[in-house]
Amino acid sequence: MATETTTRPATAADPDKIAAIRAELPAVHERVYLNTGTNGPLPRRAHDALTDYCLIELTEGRIGPAVFARSAELKAATRASLARLLGCDPREVALTHNTTEGMNIALMGLDWQPGDEVVTATTEHPGGLYPVYLLRQRHGVKIRMTDIGLPGVDPLAELRKVLNPKTKAVVLSHVCWSTGMVLPMRAIADLAHSVGALVICDAAQAGGMVPSNCYDLGVDAYACSGQKWLLGPDGTGALFIRQDRLGEIGQTFMGYLSIRPGMSDHQGHFVPTEGAQRFEVVSQYPPAVKALGTSLDWIADEVGWDWAYARIAALGRYCYDALAPLDGVTMHTPRDAMAGLVSFTLDGITPPDLTARLYERGVIIRYTPYPHVNRVATGFYNTEAEIDRLAEQIQEVRASL
């Protein structure tokens, strides 16, 4: 495959490139794979990197100076690849094990006082929402719930209704996992900052689906999953914390990686590890870190992030337009603010039942609990023909009801 990182529009006129991409992803040949929003397909080379590293651990052991140096280099390389994705300094990136961990680190790090307020939305995923619930229970924080993310709701107007000087944080997803709405994060961040609130952004769906330059987005914290659109293994993720917010987002968990080597005494004084790395605390699984870095570098260097973003969005629109006219289908994604997630319902069948029926027919999608809808995720490796097949299968299920 040609090495390219161009911004050339992604179209179906790139069959060779798409064939080469698909050759790298064995799982996409098993079924029509339209659920990267849960777990992306693992690239062959990421799998190989993972198993090669496992073999080294098996044969050479997991101890000794060379091993620790290798592990530190590996983490630094993967942080650098993540920083490339997020358009930030590698010192602003902490390796995590998933988005949920990143959301908890950022949210629990603020100095919450009774009466402080946090803004969030009914559409948020439990990975960001449940930590907010804990803030209420533990610190008496007032939750200002909104319907941001629902189609027909103007996110900025909705936010303006609840923001006030007591708002300490705004907790929202860059891309809503259930409706697929892409939120205007920059405008949200500007509004939040105007009242002194921080923006803690859930990027589980956004990281790898839409451009995620954290400085451009204006977010203070941005938590990503490795296993979804970044095509890494389970148990990987990343948390961006803006350098100048480290004074406000403190450490909650402490371990041997939290303190600069030699920079503590036995009286409890210490200097934290530099940058966001202080949040890594203890261990990462090296084979998984290696595999995530391998996936990221493949997408960056061979697929091209801009190409991937454009292809994902083009397929998302293609999917929307293929499903919207079908008999009995209601769309739940705003077509003017979407990328790679398309939500819909089909009359006469529940979202879980339709998910199961499509799986039997070789098509993998999913459903979400709120709104209770079916969701399609269009990866850069998908094809228009696969989406046509999805549409056909939906019609066949409808005909069988």
Ligand SMILES: Cc1ncc(COP(=O)(O)O)c(C=O)c1O
């Ligand atoms: C918006 C959103 N946030 C958080 C999560 C949880 O991600 P993780 O398993 O990486 O914590 C998901 C997973 O589906 C999600 O869609």
